[in-house]
Amino acid sequence: MIESIQGFADSIPDWLQWAGIVLVSAIPFVESYFGAIIGVAIGLHPVVAILMAIIGNVISMLAFVYGTGAIRDKATKNKVKDGEPSHKRQRLKRMFDKFGVPGVSLLGQTMLPSQITSSAMVGFGANRNAVAVWQIISIIGWGVLFGVLATLGINVALR
Structure with a gap:
């Protein structure tokens, strides 16, 4: 099966294979x-x-970080937020409070995609640039x- 997938991919120009990997990696999860x-x-x-x-992945995550930051700035300007956050958001917030930006960035991808964890951290008020660096x-x-x-794994499977 791996050889047939590789054979198909070989029929596609290299630049298009590269672009395909860039695009698919920008997808959360x-x-x-x-x-x-x-x-x-x-x-x-x-x-x-x-x-x-x-x-x-980096391009996508940066778009989420700086997009969320801009939205947060507009939404929180002169406003107070009410309401109970979701269970996942509460869990991420506890993780954020315990481990900070570096911990959530390095471990958060075991729970949620980088785009979501980075957006949540910016939503919690973390510095966008710190979030971007640690996410990268x-x-x-x-x-x-x-x-x-x-x-x-591929090398073992092909032997």
Whole structure:
């Protein structure tokens, strides 16, 4: 099956394969980790697959961070917020209070996509630039980890 997927991908120009990995990695829940796996599975060089997955995820996450920040600025201008947050939001807020931006950025992707966790942190009032930097570090780490695991797994499966 892996060989047939790779054969199909080989019929597509390289630049289009790369663009496909960037686009698919921008999707929440796919992220850099599954994007890297997909890139490796279709036969891209692991470094290219991981890099394209990271780029797609980072672009998407940055759009969410700065978009949420702009919306929050407008929504909270001269207003007081009422209401009970959802269970997931409360859990993320407790995690945010306990571990801060670095902890939520590095561990939050085990619960929710980077786009959602980064938006929530900005919504909690975290500094957008700090969130962006820590999310980029997390995206790189998760993308490299899963890309390497996928490369090792594909190499074992093809032997």
